[in-house]
Amino acid sequence: MTTVRVEKIRKTYGDFVALEGLTLDMAEGEFVSFLGPSGCGKTTALRIVAGFEFADSGSVLIDGDEIGPVPPNRRNMGMVFQNYSLFPNMTAADNVAFGLRVRKQPAEKVRRRATEMLELVGLSGKEGNFPHQMSGGQQQRVALARALVNMPKALLLDEPLGALDLKLRQVMQLELKRIQREVGITFIFVTHDQEEALTMSDRIAVMTQGRTDQIGTPTEIYHRPATAFVAGFIGTANLLPVTVRGQEGDQVTVDGPGGRYFARAEGRTYQVGSSVTLMVRPERLVPSGAPLHGAAGGSIEATVTSLVFQGPVVRCQVQTAAGVDLVAHLGPEDDPSSLSVGSPVRMTWSIDGAYLVPEALDSGLAGVTQMEDDETGA
Ligand SMILES: Nc1ncnc2c1ncn2[C@@H]1O[C@H](COP(=O)(O)OP(=O)(O)OP(=O)(O)O)[C@@H](O)[C@H]1O
Numbered sequence: 001m002t003t004v005r006v007e008k009i010r011k012t013y014g015d016f017v018a019l020e021g022l023t024l025d026m027a028e029g030e031f032v033s034f035l036g037p038s039g040c041g042k043t044t045a046l047r048i049v050a051g052f053e054f055a056d057s058g059s060v061l062i063d064g065d066e067i068g069p070v071p072p073n074r075r076n077m078g079m080v081f082q083n084y085s086l087f088p089n090m091t092a093a094d095n096v097a098f099g100l101r102v103r104k105q106p107a108e109k110v111r112r113r114a115t116e117m118l119e120l121v122g123l124s125g126k127e128g129n130f131p132h133q134m135s136g137g138q139q140q141r142v143a144l145a146r147a148l149v150n151m152p153k154a155l156l157l158d159e160p161l162g163a164l165d166l167k168l169r170q171v172m173q174l175e176l177k178r179i180q181r182e183v184g185i186t187f188i189f190v191t192h193d194q195e196e197a198l199t200m201s202d203r204i205a206v207m208t209q210g211r212t213d214q215i216g217t218p219t220e221i222y223h224r225p226a227t228a229f230v231a232g233f234i235g236t237a238n239l240l241p242v243t244v245r246g247q248e249g250d251q252v253t254v255d256g257p258g259g260r261y262f263a264r265a266e267g268r269t270y271q272v273g274s275s276v277t278l279m280v281r282p283e284r285l286v287p288s289g290a291p292l293h294g295a296a297g298g299s300i301e302a303t304v305t306s307l308v309f310q311g312p313v314v315r316c317q318v319q320t321a322a323g324v325d326l327v328a329h330l331g332p333e334d335d336p337s338s339l340s341v342g343s344p345v346r347m348t349w350s351i352d353g354a355y356l357v358p359e360a361l362d363s364g365l366a367g368v369t370q371m372e373d374d375e376t377g378a
């Protein structure tokens with residue numbers, strides 16, 4: 001079993017700083033995702049771990065040993081890319097067997113192992129198929145089997161599901177996770193798709209501009225984002241700039257546009273007068289009159305600007321008097337029938353529906369932050 005550690009990696013291309021102080025510990029058998037917008041340095045980080053690229057400073061350690069000078073083919077790392085890069089003139093079995101033949105393993109063992117690996121990835125019976133006779137998802141399974149056949153110390157995956165359509169991608173997400181559990185190998189998975197990272201990862205490293213803003217479990221990242229960027233990049237967040245007015249035990253009182261609000265301190269100590277960010281997720285923001293679970297956290301007067309039925313939820317967008325747009329996801333308990341576009345509404349949330357992000361909010365970022373597809377690089 002293998003641990004991978006990257007320590008204070010800095011990488012520049014000329015004047016451009018691609019990675020700055022990247023540090024991350026991956027435990028044995030852990031599924032870790034590098035998540036961040038296009039250009040934030042995910043592929044660069046992966047290529048440095050693989051040995052295709054060298055850091056200006058910092059180190060990569062495998063099981064505690066620095067592997068800086070070790071060439072890629074001696075690191076025993078598997079790699080899977082978005083474009084499956086299978087050998088087009090070889091069958092599925094021969095593609096998978098390639099890595100074993102290079103290592104001059106006996107023919108019988110090679111055949112048996114290739115069959116086993118294809119079975120692991122759910123391709124029994126397709127041994128004789130050529131890549132052009134297989135779907136994108138099947139080709140990616142072959143690529144996975146080929147990368148795992150030598151039982152690498154870690155498997156590095158760079159947006160491996162990026163070329164697949166949504167339905168197939170969701171199937172493959174669960175498949176990848178199952179395979180990873182079965183083989184017990186550390187997976188380092190690069191994606192700019194936050195849902196994908198939330199679905200698959202034990203831990204996520206959220207990257208922006210060459211650094212990690214936060215490393216944590218999907219739950220931590222979603223519910224306790226370390227920065228406003230993380231709050232907005234993972235899911236949808238309503239963010240309000242607020243000023244701390246006081247703290248009593250676990251309860252913090254803040255003032256923001258449109259009123260006084262309350263939030264949990266979550267073990268932190270807040271300086272009176274400091275600027276921080278109040279986050280309320282859309283599923284925690286409800287129109288007044290709807291049941292509120294727990295003590296009140298705050299409320300804000302607004303006008304409904306749009307109501308869109310989305311199946312499981314009704315997406316209700318409102319604008320506050322200060323011109324801040326907020327989004328609520330109304331579930332089955334919330335009755336949207338009293339709401340209509342243009343009608344005034346008081347939006348409410350419970351104290352546990354709010355979270356204080358411990359940094360000041362750039363006033364331009366107030367309101368709902370939702371990444372557009374082009375911002376995430378999709
Ligand atoms: N060989 C290179 N020469 C110069 N700049 C580079 C080189 N490789 C990467 N970069 C720059 O470094 C930054 C990080 O690139 P990288 O490929 O790691 O991003 P990424 O997070 O994988 O993005 P994407 O989601 O689009 O794949 C980008 O701004 C890119 O233009």
Ligand SMILES: [Mg+2]
Nearest residue numbers: 042043044158
């Ligand atoms: Mg990339």
